[in-house]
Amino acid sequence: xxxxxxxxxxxxxxxxxxxxxxxxxxxxxxxxxxxxxxxxxxxxxxxxxxxxxxxxxxxxxxxxxxxxxxxxxxxxxxxxxxxxxxxxxxxxxxxxxxxxxxxxxxxxxxxxxxxxxxxxxxxxxxxxxxxxxxxxxxxxxxxxxxxxxxxxxxxxxxxxxxxxxxxxxxxxxxxxxxxxxxxxxxxxxxxxxxxxxxxxxxxxxxxxxxxxxxxxxxxxxxxxxxxxxxxxxxxxxxxxxxxxxxxxxxxxxxxxxxxxxxxxxxxxxxxxxxxxxxxxxxxxxxxxxxxxxxxxxxxxxxxxxxxxxxxxxxxxxxxxxxxxxxxxxxxxxxxxxxxxxxxxxxxxxxxxxxxxxxxxxxxxxxxxxxxxxxxxxxxxxxxxxxxxxxxxxxxxxxxxxxxxxxxxxxxxxxxxxxxxxxxxxxxxxxxxxxxxxxxxxxxxxxxxxxxxxxxxxxxxxxxxxxxxxxxxxxxxxxxxxxxxxxxxxxxxxxxxxxxxxxxxxxxxxxxxxxxxxxxxxxxxxxxxxx
Amino acid sequence: xxxxxxxxxxxxxxxxxxxxxxxxxxxxxxxxxxxxxxxxxxxxxxxxxxxxxxxxxxxxxxxxxxxxxxxxxxxxxxxxxxxxxxxxxxxxxxxxxxxxxxxxxxxxxxxxxxxxxxxxxxxxxxxxxxxxxxxxxxxxxxxxxxxxxxxxxxxxxxxxxxxxxxxxxxxxxxxxxxxxxxxxxxxxxxxxxxxxxxxxxxxxxxxxxxxxxxxxxxxxxxxxxxxxxxxxxxxxxxxxxxxxxxxxxxxxxxxxxxxxxxxxxxxxxxxxxxxxxxxxxxxxxxxxxxxxxxxxxxxxxxxxxxxxxxx
Numbered sequence: 001x002x003x004x005x006x007x008x009x010x011x012x013x014x015x016x017x018x019x020x021x022x023x024x025x026x027x028x029x030x031x032x033x034x035x036x037x038x039x040x041x042x043x044x045x046x047x048x049x050x051x052x053x054x055x056x057x058x059x060x061x062x063x064x065x066x067x068x069x070x071x072x073x074x075x076x077x078x079x080x081x082x083x084x085x086x087x088x089x090x091x092x093x094x095x096x097x098x099x100x101x102x103x104x105x106x107x108x109x110x111x112x113x114x115x116x117x118x119x120x121x122x123x124x125x126x127x128x129x130x131x132x133x134x135x136x137x138x139x140x141x142x143x144x145x146x147x148x149x150x151x152x153x154x155x156x157x158x159x160x161x162x163x164x165x166x167x168x169x170x171x172x173x174x175x176x177x178x179x180x181x182x183x184x185x186x187x188x189x190x191x192x193x194x195x196x197x198x199x200x201x202x203x204x205x206x207x208x209x210x211x212x213x214x215x216x217x218x219x220x221x222x223x224x225x226x227x228x229x230x231x232x233x234x235x236x237x238x239x240x241x242x243x244x245x246x247x248x249x250x251x252x253x254x255x256x257x258x259x260x261x262x263x264x265x266x267x268x269x270x271x272x273x274x275x276x277x278x279x280x281x282x283x284x285x286x287x288x289x290x291x292x293x294x295x296x297x298x299x300x301x302x303x304x305x306x307x308x309x310x311x312x313x314x315x316x317x318x319x320x321x322x323x324x325x326x327x328x329x330x331x332x333x334x335x336x337x338x339x340x341x342x343x344x345x346x347x348x349x350x351x352x353x354x355x356x357x358x359x360x361x362x363x364x365x366x367x368x369x370x371x372x373x374x375x376x377x378x379x380x381x382x383x384x385x386x387x388x389x390x391x392x393x394x395x396x397x398x399x400x401x402x403x404x405x406x407x408x409x410x411x412x413x414x415x416x417x418x419x420x421x422x423x424x425x426x427x428x429x430x431x432x433x434x435x436x437x438x439x440x441x442x443x444x445x446x447x448x449x450x451x452x453x454x455x456x457x458x459x460x461x462x463x464x465x466x467x468x469x470x471x472x473x474x475x476x477x478x479x480x481x482x483x484x485x486x487x488x489x490x491x492x493x494x495x496x497x498x499x500x501x502x503x504x505x506x507x508x509x510x511x512x513x514x515x516x517x518x519x520x521x522x523x524x525x526x527x528x529x530x
Numbered sequence: 531x532x533x534x535x536x537x538x539x540x541x542x543x544x545x546x547x548x549x550x551x552x553x554x555x556x557x558x559x560x561x562x563x564x565x566x567x568x569x570x571x572x573x574x575x576x577x578x579x580x581x582x583x584x585x586x587x588x589x590x591x592x593x594x595x596x597x598x599x600x601x602x603x604x605x606x607x608x609x610x611x612x613x614x615x616x617x618x619x620x621x622x623x624x625x626x627x628x629x630x631x632x633x634x635x636x637x638x639x640x641x642x643x644x645x646x647x648x649x650x651x652x653x654x655x656x657x658x659x660x661x662x663x664x665x666x667x668x669x670x671x672x673x674x675x676x677x678x679x680x681x682x683x684x685x686x687x688x689x690x691x692x693x694x695x696x697x698x699x700x701x702x703x704x705x706x707x708x709x710x711x712x713x714x715x716x717x718x719x720x721x722x723x724x725x726x727x728x729x730x731x732x733x734x735x736x737x738x739x740x741x742x743x744x745x746x747x748x749x750x751x752x753x754x755x756x757x758x759x760x761x762x763x764x765x766x767x768x769x770x771x772x773x774x775x776x777x778x779x780x781x782x783x784x785x786x787x788x789x790x791x792x793x794x795x796x797x798x799x800x801x802x803x804x805x806x807x808x809x810x811x812x813x814x815x816x817x818x819x820x821x822x823x824x825x826x827x828x829x830x831x832x833x834x835x836x837x838x839x840x841x
Contacts, residue, residue: 041799044613052569136574205613206623206791236679237695237789244687246694401804402561404571419572431572444575
């Protein structure tokens with residue numbers, strides 16, 4: 001058969017028309033699959049003991065469980081709010097150094113790896129203590145022993161009244177199958193055998209992770225059979241993927257105005273937000289003059305309109321009177337603080353304090369900032385507010401990775417930091433305020449960029465006292481003293497909170513409201529309509 | 531011929547070595563800590579130290595450099611700091627997607643650019659010629675990432691004719707996925723090739739043999755394609771080489787905009803994460819491609835113009 005030019009053109013036109021007709025229906029989606037657009041380049045690990053990229057935990061959250069968990073969509077702000085999960089009950093010794101857990105019977109691991117027993121729990125804790133991303137916190141565990149097939153006793157070096165929050169409900173101590181982990185060795189980092197409502201079906205380091213319903217799940221089985229975590233780092237591509245219906249949900253861009261712009265494109269979109277989300281703090285470098293002067297730091301505090309900072313980030317932004325949101329343990333409402341520590345926005349008072357400190361005309365200083373939207377947008381607001389009282393901050397905005405590396409080498413003056421914390425205040429105090437975490441110019445130090453506790457007396461003693469508390473109330477009381485001490489000394493300012501946000505197509509119903517919690521939630525109760 | 535090829539490849543070794551050395555030094559000079567990027571900004575000092583030791587980042591720079599060169603020679607490019615995957619595996623996975631995008635874009639760009647150039651040259655100073663020049667101007671002026679976003683919004687988001695991201699599976703699906711990104715790259719390419727074709731043809735049309743062909747009564751299509759276009763191919767071949775390299779570098783932005791796997795996206799992500807091993811591996815690929823494309827173009831010259839001989 002010969003094909004002349006006319007035949008060829010006719011064939012080409014027909015093919016184009018046919019493919020165009022087929023294209024419209026190509027993207028129709030199953031109601032039995034939820035696709036989530038993840039804001040990262042690609043999954044790194046599926047082993048919760050090694051995940052350093054927060055986004056990877058969207059998948060691990062579906063596959064793994066811990067001994068206890070809070071209510072879905074929330075944090076447990078007090079120990080009594082934890083729900084039995086892989087443990088059905090627990091008790092602690094009066095000195096909070098010995099914790100005993102009764103395990104749930106009949107819990108099946110994924111992929112026919114058998115029933116979960118105390119051996120698996122011991123193994124999971126021991127590997128997290130030995131290696132992984134949280135050895136510091138888990139270093140307080142002295143031993144974990146199986147005292148029966150369904151009973152585990154955990155002994156601590158120091159008391160921990162919040163053990164359920166610090167160590168039991170912890171990504172690193174997610175319960176893994178001992179048999180599977182030992183069999184797979186290194187491969188376990190990108191495979192997964194847990195007890196959660198979904199099990200790993202596919203791990204593709206370039207595209208994402210797919211999990212499917214675990215039919216042997218001990219609780220209510222997942223309603224939607226498949227969850228796909230699709231990695232789309234580019235914000236435009238991710239946003240378009242949601243608007244086009246290619247994915248059902250995406251991790252949001254946490255920048256001012258983003259939610260409004262999305263609602264303009266599609267008014268039906270839903271937004272799930274955790275409160276507080278990230279804690280945006282501002283370290284004042286006490287080794288850099290004139291910030292060693294308390295009056296200058298107080299001037300900074302009065303110059304800042306922290307409500308305006310939070311409002312600019314609305315609906316994701318939130319206010320902190322101190323370093324914790326008011327519903328967290330040790331958190332204060334502004335009106336509950338002593339008047340001199342409320343620091344309501346007062347530019348005139350800021351100017352007066354600067355004059356008293358010897359700077360009636362203010363002064364100029366350099367500061368670095370990350371180009372990431374949440375950092376740069378907040379620091380540009382801070383820059384304007386400081387400028388209004390004569391503090392001219394020359395802001396150098398640069399690459400995010402380089403910014404953090406520079407902070408770790410003590411190269412910043414006012415260093416903004418954004419990190420999420422559970423309702424365990426001592427974690428923030430330890431990482432950002434203790435003298436043991438002091439930043440070092442050779443990069444070997446920690447995240448205390450203000451040099452608090454070294455450049456001036458800090459909260460080390462109070463922190464030690466809080467960590468030695470044997471009951472929750474005593475712990476909270478000491479943490480409140482730390483909050484007040486920090487507000488007096490001002491090495492660190494709580495700028496705002498910033499919710500983790502997911503934009504969701506209304507065809508997906510999560511089955512529960514998102515109020516608080518880590519930047520990940522479970523989909524086992526979710527349903528999806530066409 | 532084989533000796534010629536081997537000599538040309540041997541010539542490329544110093545170039546590749548220089549590129550690798552520059553990249554190695556540049557990555558170490560750039561601010562940013564791979565350990566901090568991998569473990570997160572709240573990682574504790576002891577965790578960071580353990581990571582550096584595990585990845586060999588704590589040994590002196592000259593030692594890291596020698597290890598790196600030894601790895602290149604033995605085709606062991608190390609492993610990604612972020613997920614422990616072999617760099618060779620990452621390249622093997624991503625490279626076909628970049629080749630696919632480049633090849634389709636080249637076909638589209640040349641498929642549109644050459645006819646447009648012919649049309650402009652044969653209608654000199656008339657409407658098609660002005661239209662072609664305007665198209666070229668737009669093609670040169672519009673950044674490809676911006677054009678990509680426009681096409682994505684129009685044809686993928688609003689009209690839903692094309693998928694919004696990814697690379698697809700299976701032949702037809704992959705073609706469907708590659709069409710828009712390739713079109714984006716082809717737009718600029720068509721503008722460039724169109725102009726080049728026009729200029730080459732106009733030059734050839736003034737030659738004696740074209741006048742002779744017309745005087746002999748040859749039909750116009752024969753004059754254009756047999757006598758004109760064929761002789762205009764040499765500068766087009768040079769253009770093809772340049773265009774291929776430009777497409778390859780253009781694929782970096784396009785792979786990001788369309789969320790496609792590929793060497794460009796792999797490289798950009800690795801730079802963001804200070805994943806030295808992957809950056810070095812990606813640069814080796816780009817350097818090798820530049821060398822091979824140049825070599826290929828030299829060979830094409832020989833085929834296209836019999837007057838050129840291997841000497």
